[in-house]
């Protein structure tokens with residue numbers, strides 16, 4: 001009797017809707033019916049709206065079944081699941097699902113496809129070919145490729161990765177570090193998690209290439225503690241990679257040594273800011289450092305350090321393997337390549353959509369996201385996490401690229417997109433922006449520490465209808481002070497969501513409380 005491969009994701013979103021129970025039901029049902037299966041716990045393809053997404057390998061094809069519940073499993077077996085049988089949950093071959101096929105999957109291309117715990121599975125799909133190509137090309141050519149690709153940091157600031165790497169490579173130091181920012185604190189973002197759960201070895205490879213190119217021998221992944229499953233998957237993958245000789249001393253006889261430790265955060269948003277993250281990595285309280293010096297010059301333990309986001313680093317192996325030109329050919333102007341956009345909030349088809357820069361926000365929300373989950377009109381969309389502006393319906397045709405967003409006083413950030421329907425009260429969201437800053441502020445500078453608390457009070461007065469005009473002016477002035485006098489983007493960008501609400505949704509203050 002032949003063995004059939006069945007894939008059931010082990011990824012936080014799918015597990016939250018019952019993937020573990022489905023996996024158990026599949027194993028139990030197979031045993032009871034005497035069928036031989038190999039159960040693979042893959043990552044997610046990113047189509048969270050179809051989870052748990054179960055696949056059965058039939059010859060060269062993988063037949064997908066969507067939104068499978070444990071209670072569906074007996075019926076699925078009766079319908080011939082292991083032969084790809086017909087059933088109301090059957091979606092057809094996974095590589096023919098439009099929502100997946102029409103993406104530009106450069107960074108997430110292995111997510112869902114491979115077994116995240118298996119080096120062999122990773123190798124079969126081009127794993128470590130980027131590192132091998134880096135060894136063959138040499139340090140200088142690798143940095144040249146990253147620079148020529150136009151890759152910009154995906155953590156929020158969009159700083160060119162090549163320049164950062166070159167600075168660290170040029171630095172003369174006895175020790176250098178690669179610090180991967182996996183804090184992923186922005187609301188509505190989960191692409192780092194998806195990558196680390198679905199293709200953790202890609203991140204390891206990206207970090208090893210960064211280490212090789214810049215002369216660093218040690219890497220740290222700063223992972224948010226709210227991702228316990230990610231932690232387990234990542235730790236297991238790193239161990240497997242080390243056992244296979246792709247981490248550690250003299251990797252594959254190249255003469256290059258590199259290793260990685262995972263460090264867990266403690267639930268602080270500001271520890272995603274790179275210098276606060278370095279403080280935390282050093283075992284101290286996560287307080288923002290004044291810059292200069294830049295981390296690339298004096299970072300972790302005072303040594304030159306590359307700080308890059310998960311997606312930035314995971315984009316590199318394919319750039320080195322397939323060529324900078326191919327990457328640079330995607331996107332628009334200075335926004336080259338792809339971004340895994342994350343659709344969240346009130347959206348019908350939530351998940352991660354990796355697309356080249358340049359499509360419009362409306363296309364993403366309507367064509368990919370299918371509009372709101374409630375079926376009501378879109379009122380506002382927050383892009384770029386809690387420090388991002390709220391866009392109104394008439395801004396939805398803005399192209400998704402760094403420059404177009406800057407031009408309208410917004411930012412793309414890490415690509416998180418949170419949709420609100422017409423029942424949302426935006427005055428409350430403005431209050432939330434200030435309150436969030438007050439709670440998460442590291443406390444180092446006054447405009448952020450004190451300003452955010454005063455901001456909540458001013459907004460409360462506006463909501464209550466207490467001298468709304470006077471308090472409006474005060475809020476505008478406070479936003480100016482916070483933007484220009486804060487030490488980092490936490491206090492400096494909290495005005496973005498607040499101002500966008502004053503500009504587009506001012507009526508919500510009047511509809512919330514007393515008269516003006």
Ligand SMILES: Cc1cc2nc3c(=O)[nH]c(=O)nc-3n(C[C@H](O)[C@H](O)[C@H](O)COP(=O)(O)O)c2cc1C
Nearest residue numbers: 153154155181183184185272273274308309312489
């Ligand atoms: C308050 C605050 C929170 C941040 N949180 C994150 C985060 O969770 N993940 C991240 O990669 N970058 C975050 N950043 C951006 C980092 O400071 C930094 O720009 C980034 O890690 C650099 O990597 P990149 O160039 O690859 O984007 C945050 C910045 C600020 C000001």
Ligand code: SF4
Nearest residue numbers: 442444445448488491
């Ligand atoms: S802006 Fe806020 S988070 Fe940033 S240094 Fe100042 S107090 Fe800390």
